[in-house]
Amino acid sequence: MDHKAELPPHVLIFPFPAQGHVNAMLKLAELLCLGGLHVTFLITPGIHRRLLLHANVQSRFETYTGFRFESLPEELPGGNPHSADRLMQLYYALNIAAKPFLRRFLVSSRLGDDSRRRPVTCIIADGILSLALEIAQDVGTPIIFFRTISACAFWSYFCIPELIKAGELPLNGDDMDALVANVRGMEGFLRRRDLPSFCRIADLGGHDFQMVLNETQQTPRAQGLILNTFEDLEAPILSQIRTACPKLYTIGPLHSHLKARLREKRKLQSTSSNSLLQEDRSCLRWLDEQPPKSVIYVSFGSIAIMTPDQRMEFWHGLVNSGKRFLWVIRPDSVPGKDGEQHGSTELEKGTKERGYMVGWAPQEEVLAHPAIGGFLTHSGWNSTLESIVEGVPMICWPYFADQQINSRFVGEVWKLGEDMKDTCDRVTVEKMVNELMDVKKDHFTKSADEMANLAAKSLSEGGSSYSNLDRLIQDITLMVV
Ligand code: UDP
Numbered sequence: 001m002d003h004k005a006e007l008p009p010h011v012l013i014f015p016f017p018a019q020g021h022v023n024a025m026l027k028l029a030e031l032l033c034l035g036g037l038h039v040t041f042l043i044t045p046g047i048h049r050r051l052l053l054h055a056n057v058q059s060r061f062e063t064y065t066g067f068r069f070e071s072l073p074e075e076l077p078g079g080n081p082h083s084a085d086r087l088m089q090l091y092y093a094l095n096i097a098a099k100p101f102l103r104r105f106l107v108s109s110r111l112g113d114d115s116r117r118r119p120v121t122c123i124i125a126d127g128i129l130s131l132a133l134e135i136a137q138d139v140g141t142p143i144i145f146f147r148t149i150s151a152c153a154f155w156s157y158f159c160i161p162e163l164i165k166a167g168e169l170p171l172n173g174d175d176m177d178a179l180v181a182n183v184r185g186m187e188g189f190l191r192r193r194d195l196p197s198f199c200r201i202a203d204l205g206g207h208d209f210q211m212v213l214n215e216t217q218q219t220p221r222a223q224g225l226i227l228n229t230f231e232d233l234e235a236p237i238l239s240q241i242r243t244a245c246p247k248l249y250t251i252g253p254l255h256s257h258l259k260a261r262l263r264e265k266r267k268l269q270s271t272s273s274n275s276l277l278q279e280d281r282s283c284l285r286w287l288d289e290q291p292p293k294s295v296i297y298v299s300f301g302s303i304a305i306m307t308p309d310q311r312m313e314f315w316h317g318l319v320n321s322g323k324r325f326l327w328v329i330r331p332d333s334v335p336g337k338d339g340e341q342h343g344s345t346e347l348e349k350g351t352k353e354r355g356y357m358v359g360w361a362p363q364e365e366v367l368a369h370p371a372i373g374g375f376l377t378h379s380g381w382n383s384t385l386e387s388i389v390e391g392v393p394m395i396c397w398p399y400f401a402d403q404q405i406n407s408r409f410v411g412e413v414w415k416l417g418e419d420m421k422d423t424c425d426r427v428t429v430e431k432m433v434n435e436l437m438d439v440k441k442d443h444f445t446k447s448a449d450e451m452a453n454l455a456a457k458s459l460s461e462g463g464s465s466y467s468n469l470d471r472l473i474q475d476i477t478l479m480v481v
Contacts, residue, residue: 048069
């Protein structure tokens, strides 16, 4: 008898190589391993090196015998993307480099080249890498997409053809507060300024816009769609998505789901951070010395950049608010005119009294710290979920892509904070920080606590995300031929 018949299903996970995507998809990989599956995680050599260096993945993943990293053969231009432009550059390079590799990998897997694993049972590819769809279909391997954005952002991308048909895109006129009528389920509160940033263009033929449009339209061709969200957070939009993608698995918030399943298996793990940068843990000691819920955490993720002026406005606003703050300023987040980077030393000198700055923080742990009372965020989807899980209200300053719509939902739909999109002045920053941390604190804390409870419920046995992950694992198991 073929000994491979005894082996578990084998999933190839293929994320887009950037922090937010790798973070979520590596959590999924770990959850699938805990569920007894074999997983190959396909990544660029640079990201693999960074994970080994900063995220302790070697010792963490060696406990999963069915897990392995597979590196694409070459480094890609764009490297570790830390601006929107570089992200797009990386996307185009990946499309060229990954295709032949993926095809070869799947074919040799089918030929049974690896005696310890079955041939790949199923691919879980990042939903912006539809290059994998073409190859999966050629080779005859089932494929499921994973979109690392919110359901509301996914649905707005998906409705772009309807916006174009109705003449709502390209945006005409300069009233960015005008309501958008053709994203079903969002009539009445979605403004032009809340549409994904890719929509802020005059020419719909542009490469980046076309890429977002095309990638999203491919989604229903896959066997299923995984979203890092939970039913109670986005139910009305999820029912819209189900009209186009009926096989939908909502299994988030993944970082917290992983912690819950590790606890269930009594598997002790000091951290499940998938950080690509060195975390400065000194901020946790600083937080230990601050009173409960007194600190606003400020971080704009791994890609957002700002001008020196914008940084000064944030700094003045924070200092003038009189509140304590912990601010992550990535060394590359304020590029200078000639490419040199503006350090934060000057600001740090003026901050000692109530503020603390680091280049990169252990964010999940920071948000879980009792001293944190608010989060000034760029509304990246991982950051938003991490805040929701900990019941931390937000001030949103979206930078690009899905962040514009996430921040609208945070402010207007979920009532978890305030949206300061498209403004950046010290007076607004000071006012919003005071409202979040003081004047409207009870109001926001109450809604944030309620949403955190719903998130926890979805992850407990029988909860929606818990059951959907089990269903995903069952469906993958049924794909074994
Ligand atoms: N993050 C972190 N330390 C920081 C800032 C961010 O570990 O100082 C992590 C954060 O926890 C989140 C990810 O980086 O998981 C950022 O992802 P998100 O989707 O929020 O934004 P992106 O970086 O993709 O814009």
